[in-house]
Amino acid sequence: xxxxxxxxxxxxxxxxxxxxxxxxxxxxxxxxxxxxxxxxxxxxxxxxxxxxxxxxxxxxxxxxxxxxxxxxxxxxxxxxxxxxxxxxxxxxxxxxxxxxxxxxxxxxxxxxxxxxxxxxxxxxxxxxxxxxxxxxxxxxxxxxxxxxxxxxxxxxxxxxxxxxxxxxxxxxxxxxxxxxxxxxxxxxxxxxxxxxxxxxxxxxxxxxxxxxxxxxxxxxxxxxxxxxxxxxxxxxxxxxxxxxxxxxxxxxxxxxxxxxxxxxxxxxxxxxxxxxxxxxxxxxxxxxxxxxx
Numbered sequence: 079x080x081x082x083x084x085x086x087x088x089x090x091x092x093x094x095x096x097x098x099x100x101x102x103x104x105x106x107x108x109x110x111x112x113x114x115x116x117x118x119x120x121x122x123x124x125x126x127x128x129x130x131x132x133x134x135x136x137x138x139x140x141x142x143x144x145x146x147x148x149x150x151x152x153x154x155x156x157x158x159x160x161x162x163x164x165x166x167x168x169x170x171x172x173x174x175x176x177x178x179x180x181x182x183x184x185x186x187x188x189x190x191x192x193x194x195x196x197x198x199x200x201x202x203x204x205x206x207x208x209x210x211x212x213x214x215x216x217x218x219x220x221x222x223x224x225x226x227x228x229x230x231x232x233x234x235x236x237x238x239x240x241x242x243x244x245x246x247x248x249x250x251x252x253x254x255x256x257x258x259x260x261x262x263x264x265x266x267x268x269x270x271x272x273x274x275x276x277x278x279x280x281x282x283x284x285x286x287x288x289x290x291x292x293x294x295x296x297x298x299x300x301x302x303x304x305x306x307x308x309x310x311x312x313x314x315x316x317x318x319x320x321x322x323x324x325x326x327x328x329x330x331x332x333x334x335x336x337x338x339x340x341x342x343x344x345x346x347x348x349x350x351x352x353x354x355x356x357x358x359x360x361x362x363x364x365x366x367x368x369x370x371x
Contacts, residue, residue: 109137123142163239182232186279214251295321300345
């Protein structure tokens with residue numbers, strides 16, 4: 079094992095015994111491996127990836143941190159980042175048109191769902207549009223896309239051992255929230271995620287998101303439910319979540335039966351179509367702020 083700093087380890091091989099921390103996977107496809115550098119403490123793994131991208135780091139360069147001091151989610155929200163969870167950012171340099179890059183977050187959500195369901199029953203895990211993963215209807219993971227100097231930085235945060243308790247909105251959870259389940263370590267999850275991310279990214283690269291769309295739908299939460307979407311700037315839209323389009327957009331059916339394609343937004347609330355909750359109000363568990371986001 080070689081050391082690149084007092085808090086950074088580098089290694090080769092997967093699977094491999096701790097504390098080795100750089101993995102090389104081989105697939106005969108667009109992206110053949112991830113080169114992961116592991117740090118104990120970082121401001122944000124995406125900060126490291128962005129700096130590396132500006133310095134022309136190759137696709138597949140990735141950074142992992144045990145603790146993030148300034149982790150962030152979508153819209154600049156803070157991401158609670160204590161030790162015991164998985165924080166990973168990967169540099170991607172896709173050859174497909176930039177107009178398609180937004181669907182990479184949905185591709186990555188499928189890959190993370192693949193990895194999680196190696197350890198948890200598929201019926202318990204679901205995808206919350208556009209880029210969150212739920213376990214037992216609690217948000218336990220989220221993804222963040224950023225474009226830096228023509229590269230895509232894919233950030234991933236997964237609550238493995240710890241979930242924030244002081245989060246309002248959609249309830250936070252973790253992969254180990256049920257004491258009856260076998261424990262999953264961040265290392266175990268990362269090993270599975272490396273494999274599934276490479277496979278799904280290469281699928282996306284060969285055929286676009288439409289090639290993966292049905293996989294996302296099969297794992298989706300809230301399709302067929304009445305949902306409220308925060309579109310930003312105080313605008314909220316309510317309707318029935320019909321499905322997603324070939325570009326990953328959410329297709330919302332309004333009261334007039336018309337379909338609107340939503341490119342960006344947060345699902346605030348969801349309930350089965352035609353049902354009412356106590357007092358005619360929807361369940362307040364729903365704002366997109368769990369898992370530290």
